[in-house]
Amino acid sequence: MTLNVIGGGLAGCEAAWQAASRGVKVTLYEMRPEQSTGAHHGGQLAELVCSNSLRADSVLNAVGLLKQEMRLLGSLIIGAADRTRVPAGGALAVDREAFAKAVTEQIEGHPLITVVREEVHAVPEGYTIVATGPLTSSSLAENLRAKLGEDYLAFFDAAAPIITRDSVDMELAYFASRYDKGDADYLNCPMTESQYEVFYQELVQAKLQEIKDLDKLVVFEGCMPIETMASRGRDTMRFGPLKPVGLIDPRNGQRPYAVVQLRQDNREGTLFNMVGFQTRLKWSEQQRVFRLIPALARAEFVRFGVMHRNTFINSRRLLTPSLELRSDPRLLFAGQLTGVEGYVESAASGLIAGVNAACKISGRAPLVFPVETAHGALINYITEDQPGPFQPMNVTFGLLPPLDCRVKDKQRRNQGYADRAIGKLTDFFNKADPCYLFSPETT
Numbered sequence: 533m534t535l536n537v538i539g540g541g542l543a544g545c546e547a548a549w550q551a552a553s554r555g556v557k558v559t560l561y562e563m564r565p566e567q568s569t570g571a572h573h574g575g576q577l578a579e580l581v582c583s584n585s586l587r588a589d590s591v592l593n594a595v596g597l598l599k600q601e602m603r604l605l606g607s608l609i610i611g612a613a614d615r616t617r618v619p620a621g622g623a624l625a626v627d628r629e630a631f632a633k634a635v636t637e638q639i640e641g642h643p644l645i646t647v648v649r650e651e652v653h654a655v656p657e658g659y660t661i662v663a664t665g666p667l668t669s670s671s672l673a674e675n676l677r678a679k680l681g682e683d684y685l686a687f688f689d690a691a692a693p694i695i696t697r698d699s700v701d702m703e704l705a706y707f708a709s710r711y712d713k714g715d716a717d718y719l720n721c722p723m724t725e726s727q728y729e730v731f732y733q734e735l736v737q738a739k740l741q742e743i744k745d746l747d748k749l750v751v752f753e754g755c756m757p758i759e760t761m762a763s764r765g766r767d768t769m770r771f772g773p774l775k776p777v778g779l780i781d782p783r784n785g786q787r788p789y790a791v792v793q794l795r796q797d798n799r800e801g802t803l804f805n806m807v808g809f810q811t812r813l814k815w816s817e818q819q820r821v822f823r824l825i826p827a828l829a830r831a832e833f834v835r836f837g838v839m840h841r842n843t844f845i846n847s848r849r850l851l852t853p854s855l856e857l858r859s860d861p862r863l864l865f866a867g868q869l870t871g872v873e874g875y876v877e878s879a880a881s882g883l884i885a886g887v888n889a890a891c892k893i894s895g896r897a898p899l900v901f902p903v904e905t906a907h908g909a910l911i912n913y914i915t916e917d918q919p920g921p922f923q924p925m926n927v928t929f930g931l932l933p934p935l936d937c938r939v940k941d942k943q944r945r946n947q948g949y950a951d952r953a954i955g956k957l958t959d960f961f962n963k964a965d966p967c968y969l970f971s972p973e974t975t
């Protein structure tokens with residue numbers, strides 16, 4: 533029996549890999565490069581559409597714990613990220629080209645996976661994982677809307693620009709990490725109070741791109757455009773991405789009034805992205821206004837920020853904690869489309885869907901990951917019936933059940949969450965049928 537996986541992004545590739553690693557034949561459909569999403573730029577599988585960071589790597593952070601669990605489960609995506617990482621302090625950031633190439637080669641080289649480069653217009657018959665992401669093509673989106681009714685949702689999200697390192701004025705910018713913690717991986721562009729004032733005034737008056745239906749849709753707080761943040765008050769950016777604390781300028785020993793941080797975007801270190809600068813300004817306005825940051829006066833933009841539609845389904849009503857559609861259990865969903873938010877979260881949900889599709893195809897009961905694990909807590913949050921509107925969700929320790937005893941110190945508490953999660957995950961796998969949890973290829 534063949535498993536269809538629709539969408540060769542982070543979730544779809546991880547799902548295909550996990551299922552194939554358990555002996556299941558997979559056909560993976562990807563519409564690029566023939567048909568683009570508007571945010572992707574090439575034809576490689578698992579392309580990172582915006583930041584090159586997979587966020588914190590330490591298990592003292594929930595997304596670091598999620599990654600560690602994925603490593604234990606033989607994750608394709610985290611394995612490729614580990615092999616293509618670039619310096620980024622405590623974060624796992626990757627060379628985006630090398631990362632996508634590594635994933636593509638592994639998927640295309642797997643003997644049980646066939647990659648079909650075509651757009652899928654309707655959900656096919658048979659076991660299928662839908663992992664078409666926030667920019668699901670419109671024909672498939674319509675098909676899903678007809679199938680799922682009002683539980684098919686959408687909101688808006690934004691991406692940040694990327695500039696060349698050569699175009700940054702190194703007389704003004706300096707490498708440093710906040711409070712000198714870890715390596716000095718961020719390139720910091722300082723501003724005085726008067727420079728900030730000019731920048732702020734121009735930013736709040738800059739012209740925006742027209743976006744159809746924007747008023748009807750919600751902007752996700754976690755990915756707020758920089759101009760929206762600025763419009764909330766003169767100092768809001770200085771308490772957010774332009775926070776200067778712990779970033780002393782080595783040339784004068786002073787703390788700047790505001791600091792724009794740039795993070796390395798490729799292995800060669802020739803490209804940097806503007807941290808927190810997701811935006812919907814017109815491209816000409818991005819160039820004009822962002823060049824008011826003194827170190828970026830001659831910045832060369834290789835990619836401008838964009839604002840885009842983000843599609844997801846109401847998983848609370850539609851999905852089981854194994855990511856099956858309640859009304860049609862041969863259909864599973866994964867990735868951003870399920871209402872998880874972020875690269876790692878999308879891949880992690882792909883991992884769960886891939887394992888569970890393999891379980892179902894081999895006649896076993898699908899798995900519900902323990903809620904004490906980062907995987908289980910995240911999926912529990914998006915699939916459990918809860919009051920209030922359904923909003924996409926990043927993994928955080930707040931989703932895990934509290935520890936048995938109260939630990940005041942945050943680091944020790946987070947270590948407690950991590951130890952408990954890894955212990956539960958290991959127990960869970962040791963007790964369950966090993967042939968579909970740890971196959972030889974995934975250990």
Ligand SMILES: Cc1cc2nc3c(=O)[nH]c(=O)nc-3n(C[C@H](O)[C@H](O)[C@H](O)COP(=O)(O)OP(=O)(O)OC[C@H]3O[C@@H](n4cnc5c(N)ncnc54)[C@H](O)[C@@H]3O)c2cc1C
Binds near residue numbers: 540572652668867875
């Ligand atoms: C512009 C943008 C910026 C983002 N920035 C970040 C960020 O900086 N950090 C972060 O953590 N998260 C970010 N996200 C959110 C999210 O983490 C990413 O979208 C992530 O790629 C989601 O993974 P996915 O596998 O669900 O979808 P994707 O990675 O988008 O993969 C879906 C795939 O399905 C394909 N597809 C779509 N429709 C069809 C069809 N009908 N037939 C065949 N193939 C189809 C697409 O071409 C695509 O390759 C961003 C999202 C967007 C859209």
